[in-house]
Amino acid sequence: MAVYIIDMCGRLADAAGQELRLELAEEPISIAALRDAARAIAPGQGVHWERVRGCIDAEIVADDAQAYAHQTIALLPPVSGG
Secondary structure (H helix, E strand, O other): OEEEEEEEOOHHHHHHOOEEEEEEOOOOEEHHHHHHHHHHHOOOOOOOHHHOEEEEOOEEEOOOOEEOOOOOEEEEOOOOOO
């Protein structure tokens, strides 16, 4: 089992707290799969999960990017404004 610690940013923190711990069998795992696992635990009202982006080690990555439990992982909600 791998324990992923995910920083939840913005509105995602309202739903799940600032840090979400996921214990999963897979390692590595895609950002898309981590996002889906986080959504299952803390769906959050009004969060457009399909637009949530992932970061690995402070770099925004694509949904198919692979994350390891030892990395710094964050999920970023969509934002508006300019």
